[in-house]
Amino acid sequence: MNKTDSIARRILGWKLNRWDRWYDYEKGVFINDCDFQPEQNLDHALMVAEKLEDLGYKFRADGESEVWFNEVRATGETLAQAITNAAYSIIENTSVVSSSALWRKLC
Incomplete structure (x- = not known):
């Protein structure tokens, strides 16, 4: 599973409908x-940031290549890439956020 797949499933709560399509x-x-590319599209990355804020993370951008979600810091060549990297770090480091907090929000 790549970064985009992990973010779609564990942060946004999307379910894989087919091998090439998600269901929100x-x-x-x-x-x-092909319509969800948070590393390349700033609007998609900001949608991820908004969802993380809904889950209790405070978002802060420092310039065009560094972001913070609470204590999680990430960088990238662009702001979209930095947001994606930070979101993926959250997934890797805190399985509780992606499961229990997300499911409380969805149910």
Whole structure:
């Protein structure tokens, strides 16, 4: 599972509908893999940041290549890449956030 897949599943709560498509239960829409690229698209990355804020993380950007979510710091060549890297770090380091807190919000 790559970064984008992990973020879609564990932060956004999307379910894999087909090998190339996600289903967003909150909005009731299908999202193709090619239509969700948070490392390249700042709007997609900011959607991830907004969801993390809903889950209790405070987002702070320091310039165009460094971000913080609470104590988690990440960098990237772009702001979108930095947000994606930070979100993935949260997934790797805290399984509790992606499961119990997310499911409380979704249910």
